[in-house]
Amino acid sequence: MDTRFREYDEYTEYNMNKHEQYRLNQLGEYPFARLRKLLDGLTPNPELEFIDAGAGEPRLPLPSFVQPTLDAHISGFSKYPTTTGNDFLRQSIAAWLKRRFSLKSIDAGTQVLSANGTREALFAAAHALINPNAKSKPWVMMPNPMYQIYLGAAITAGGKPYLQPCTADTGFAPDIDGISHDVWRDTALVYVCSPSNPTGWVADGAYYTKLLELAEKFDFYVLADECYSEIYYADKPIGLLEVAQNMGNTDYKRCLVMNSLSKRSALPGLRSGLIAGDASLIQNFSKLRSYTGPATPLPLQHVAAAAWVDEVHVQQHLNIYRNSLDAFFKVYGGEIPEGSFFVWLPVEDEQAFVRRAYQEQAVKLLPGSYLGAEDENGMNAGSHYVRAALVDGVEKAAELATRLQKLK
Numbered sequence: 001m002d003t004r005f006r007e008y009d010e011y012t013e014y015n016m017n018k019h020e021q022y023r024l025n026q027l028g029e030y031p032f033a034r035l036r037k038l039l040d041g042l043t044p045n046p047e048l049e050f051i052d053a054g055a056g057e058p059r060l061p062l063p064s065f066v067q068p069t070l071d072a073h074i075s076g077f078s079k080y081p082t083t084t085g086n087d088f089l090r091q092s093i094a095a096w097l098k099r100r101f102s103l104k105s106i107d108a109g110t111q112v113l114s115a116n117g118t119r120e121a122l123f124a125a126a127h128a129l130i131n132p133n134a135k136s137k138p139w140v141m142m143p144n145p146m147y148q149i150y151l152g153a154a155i156t157a158g159g160k161p162y163l164q165p166c167t168a169d170t171g172f173a174p175d176i177d178g179i180s181h182d183v184w185r186d187t188a189l190v191y192v193c194s195p196s197n198p199t200g201w202v203a204d205g206a207y208y209t210k211l212l213e214l215a216e217k218f219d220f221y222v223l224a225d226e227c228y229s230e231i232y233y234a235d236k237p238i239g240l241l242e243v244a245q246n247m248g249n250t251d252y253k254r255c256l257v258m259n260s261l262s263k264r265s266a267l268p269g270l271r272s273g274l275i276a277g278d279a280s281l282i283q284n285f286s287k288l289r290s291y292t293g294p295a296t297p298l299p300l301q302h303v304a305a306a307a308w309v310d311e312v313h314v315q316q317h318l319n320i321y322r323n324s325l326d327a328f329f330k331v332y333g334g335e336i337p338e339g340s341f342f343v344w345l346p347v348e349d350e351q352a353f354v355r356r357a358y359q360e361q362a363v364k365l366l367p368g369s370y371l372g373a374e375d376e377n378g379m380n381a382g383s384h385y386v387r388a389a390l391v392d393g394v395e396k397a398a399e400l401a402t403r404l405q406k407l408k
């Protein structure tokens with residue numbers, strides 16, 4: 001090969017990649033990498049059975065249909081799956097969305113995609129929808145504290161994070177009333193997590209209605225992370241597409257929702273979820289995925305399709321989560337969150353509390369500040385909280401509360 005072309009190619013590649021490298025350098029360590037460093041060198045109390053409440057990883061019995069469905073379709077591992085998800089899976093997802101959110105219509109072919117869990121969908125969607133070279137619309141709004149994927153997606157896609165503090169003063173809701181019109185005009189998309197990780201806040205119809213009215217007025221997208229939609233304490237959470245339909249937006253314009261079987265079906269290892277909504281946005285996302293190629297293996301798609309159909313295991317899991325919340329707060333005290341299986345506990349020094357919990361009580365927690373980000377005033381809305389995941393059943397939830405009570 002002519003060396004002149006090799007040198008040119010290397011130079012061009014460098015210039016194309018240096019901006020991406022700069023964006024990556026803006027990202028801090030992922031929360032669980034930080035947690036490993038925080039606990040490095042410490043030994044959990046050997047007299048107690050270890051409780052891992054740090055990660056939101058459901059550890060409930062495997063639904064009964066998983067193994068026979070996998071066995072029946074095991075030969076599918078010898079075939080390439082489509083990146084959009086095969087028709088049978090998308091139809092199963094569309095049917096669930098109609099049942100769950102009372103949707104009159106949603107087209108499995110144009111408004112639904114399979115995704116490898118919500119992490120992939122939430123991250124890649126920003127890359128499909130944000131124009132990093134645009135002089136306007138740089139803002140990507142997100143709750144603070146948050147699922148850190150929103151922050152990473154915004155930065156690497158060329159957006160500018162706009163942090164919405166979710167504190168006790170706001171009822172842990174992301175504030176949309178105190179934002180100026182100038183900011184809304186320059187907003188590309190808004191991430192909403194309902195029920196919320198980590199606070200347990202749940203968006204109501206009025207909140208979504210107001211947000212969609214702003215989206216229509218200022219022309220931005222709303223991305224709803226509904227991963228915890230089937231885990232709630234009292235009332236079943238409303239969904240973004242449901243609200244859009246009730247407003248007359250039957251095409252779900254500017255709306256995308258993401259959901260997953262990781263929490264709903266306690267199948268985090270399946271890595272299967274959905275993205276649904278505005279057909280034009282789905283088309284953009286589908287184009288991106290045709291190049292990145294994260295396709296779910298066919299046998300796992302069949303398991304996923306069976307999971308979206310079955311509601312028996314979902315109700316069984318919901319009962320466990322509700323009873324776990326009851327058991328925890330009966331011992332620990334405080335107010336039960338509206339949704340998710342997380343408890344968001346105020347403490348004086350979250351990192352010191354997490355270290356003590358690990359050493360003294362053999363419990364792994366996550367510091368709230370690791371799920372937040374500092375605003376322009378250097379304030380982190382996750383500070384002075386810890387997050388605990390009630391993912392091991394009722395008895396462990398009560399035991400966790402007993403141990404944490406001793407650290408108060």
